[in-house]
Amino acid sequence: MAAPKRKKSTSRRNMRRHSGRLRLPAISTDRSGNMHLRHYATIACRGYGRLCPDNTPTQAVEGEQHG
Numbered sequence: 001m002a003a004p005k006r007k008k009s010t011s012r013r014n015m016r017r018h019s020g021r022l023r024l025p026a027i028s029t030d031r032s033g034n035m036h037l038r039h040y041a042t043i044a045c046r047g048y049g050r051l052c053p054d055n056t057p058t059q060a061v062e063g064e065q066h067g
Contacts, residue, residue, distance in 0.1 A: 026038040 029035050
């Protein structure tokens with residue numbers, strides 16, 4: 001039967017056990033007060049805490065055609 005050649009140190013044992021612990025999500029609040037996960041865009045404005053761009057339609061410049 002296989003047996004370890006040397007005893008595992010307490011440091012190595014603790015490093016192995018450390019990887020299986022539960023971690024809380026990193027939640028932060030943006031300038032508008034909404035809570036979101038770090039490095040993820042907010043649901044409200046899809047930005048990282050910055051002001052949302054205005055979604056009103058802009059007027060076309062004369063001579064410019066869309067399509």
